[in-house]
């Protein structure tokens with residue numbers, strides 16, 4: 001097989017990144033955009049020893065699960081790389097990810113529920129982080145083509161709250177009007193790198209973050225004054241990111257208009273959210289995810305609860321009024337400040353959050369003799385560490401509720417807990433990210449009977 005060769009392929013599977021999978025002359029071929037059951041003519045893009053990448057030239061036999069995507073850019077950019085598959089099949093794809101991982105781990109007996117669908121299939125994101133670049137001498141917002149830094153200009157971000165798209169376009173036009181240069185990442189010059197916009201569905205408040213190369217730029221006062229006139233914008237932040245890096249946000253934020261946070265709500269609990277704080281992006285699905293996790297925790301009024309990887313305290317503060325005490329830890333300081341402020345904001349006096357790495361804080365607490373009843377963990381994609389797991393077990397909880405955005409690391413960690421006398425019999429996938437291959441899942445570990 002050679003680059004640029006055209007081959008006819010039968011697609012037999014979907015990879016975890018939602019690429020069609022085919023086999024040809026002993027090679028596994030990943031075909032962008034192709035679906036199982038389809039026969040396609042594809043052009044070979046790259047050939048490695050055991051696998052190759054190809055793109056569709058022509059669909060000879062089309063899958064009945066295919067959706068005609070209006071804007072092919074969504075799929076191309078990876079912004080919504082499952083958008084070409086019917087929603088019920090997306091849910092099945094996500095469930096299958098979990099089933100396959102359990103199968104590989106010899107855990108076929110674990111039950112995997114149907115994926116809980118999201119109330120909104122599009123327009124669900126309460127936050128957009130979009131790159132800003134010059135394209136043909138004009139400042140554009142958009143998204144990078146998959147596996148590249150080529151900006152595809154976009155004005156409809158599809159999975160984002162349409163109110164946020166409206167603000168993104170308005171800010172883009174203001175930057176154009178004042179001739180603010182976009183960031184040039186090759187030479188590390190120019191100015192605006194990203195626009196980061198957050199909107200609370202509950203309060204309607206909107207935060208606009210201009211991620212900039214410099215702490216200030218000549219047009220900033222006029223630009224800020226005009227952005228502040230966009231309806232519902234209550235906060236404008238300049239995030240200073242001077243480094244040549246792929247990391248989106250720099251360390252320092254400067255308020256250029258309004259508040260340093262916006263306020264949102266999950267259930268009855270209010271949350272202030274600062275620019276650097278993590279907040280679940282699917283506003284309508286988040287309470288359903290938390291309710292599932294909380295129901296499974298079967299909390300009692302005398303329980304001591306840990307909220308690990310707590311972000312702004314959303315899980316712990318949602319349960320604080322029903323338990324004896326909540327203690328949480330989180331590595332981002334502004335998020336911890338938010339969490340403690342959020343406790344006060346809601347009149348909660350039995351919850352306390354500290355700054356630190358979970359894998360360091362948990363062992364410290366365990367060594368101090370802390371005993372717990374229920375531990376909630378909600379780590380980033382890389383999952384937990386063995387140090388955290390050992391320390392969590394040492395505090396002797398009845399239950400550990402594991403919320404994960406990466407079932408591969410979740411299954412790995414659940415096995416480590418199993419070796420330490422905890423067991424689980426079910427994983428529930430929840431769709432937090434429709435139109436994308438991302439899978440969220442919840443599992444509950446209980447102390448195994450001796």
Ligand SMILES: C[S@@+](CC[C@H](N)C(=O)[O-])C[C@H]1O[C@@H](n2cnc3c(N)ncnc32)[C@H](O)[C@@H]1O
Pocket residue numbers: 277278279280308309310311312313314315329330331332335356357358359378379380405
């Ligand atoms: C998936 S988020 C969950 C946040 C929160 N539970 C929620 O539902 O909004 C994971 C959080 O873990 C934090 N984090 C990442 N690495 C960490 C570590 N080593 N120790 C503690 N927190 C960490 C991130 O900053 C982020 O807020």
